[in-house]
Amino acid sequence: MRILLVGAGGVGGAFAAIAARRGFFERIVVADFDLTKAEAAAATDARYVAARIDASSAEAVTALCREHGITHVMNAVDPVFDMPVFEGAFAAGADYLDMAMSLSRPHPTAPYAETGVKLGDEQFAVAGEWEAAGRLALVGIGVEPGLSDVFARYAADHLFSEIDGSGTRDGANLVVTDDEGNEVFAPSFSMWTTIEECLNPPVVWEKERGWFTTPPFSEPEVFDFPEGIGPVECVNVEHEEVLLMPRWVDCRRATFKYGLGSEFITVLKVLNTLGLDRTEPVRVKGVEVSPATWSPRCCPTPRRSVRG
Secondary structure: EEEEOOOOOOHHHHHHHHHHOOOOEEEEEEEEEOOOHHHHEEEEOEEEEEEEOOOOOOHHHHHHHHHHHOEEEEEOHHHHHHHHHHHHHHHHHHEEEEOOOOOOEEOOOOOOOOOOOOOOHHOOOOHHHHHHOOOOOOOOOOOOOOOHHHHHHHHHHHHHHOEEEEEEEEOEEEEEOOOOEEEEOOOOHHHHHHHHHHHOOEEEOOOOOOOEEEEOOOOOEEEEEEEEEEEEEEEEEOOOOHHHHHHHHHOOOEEEEOOOHHHHHHHHHHHOOOOOOOOOOOEOOOOEOOOHHHHHOOOOOOOEEEEE
């Protein structure tokens, strides 16, 4: 097995560190737009080699796969690059794993009632082509989504005779700090992904209705998390589980709720009100800038997370 790991950030770096303890592969090519990051992650193991890649180019992904005889592509970059990496892997004849899914696009006239293009729609649309080619693509196969979906299917097969609701709840009591130990506002993963998934219309699935959307931060509920975390208010957020579980788990309703907290929700609402979550470029002193690209770069980079 020869693996191309696309992305050497926090997620890709963790993948490289864990894989170094395994013996199931021959080679891992750790690739990133920032070659320095790729080289740092590749230094973990003698079986690793670093490379630079433009994840927005399917042709670049295909070329790197062919150069190294890649059999499997592991996608560990922001979901905005999912389709180029997905298509590049297919063109190269490699199998594919993805910890997220292709992006959604809101309904043009009723974004908070009806779905437009849903998460994963672009990938599921070509499932027949992958099957015809005898190839495997596993999407949403991280921890959340991924392991959460496996738990749901296990519960359906072995624990319950009937499932009323399949609800994923994500909450923690983590405190993010900077190098001096001061608390900072920053998510524990990509700020761009946080803005995008939390401000998009959340998707809910019901057996009698199918998939539909609600306004952001809808249906608040207090969920009592285990292991000393305790009660956390969670709200509806767009996430892959709602698009995956109903395909393979017989249930009446599927939801995903995130424990964002009032401060985090306020920041996200301000970004939305000011238009700083927009992906369309705006002209600033003769230069076109995408607010959704610029604003996350103004947020602190978390160095570590500790329990509060």
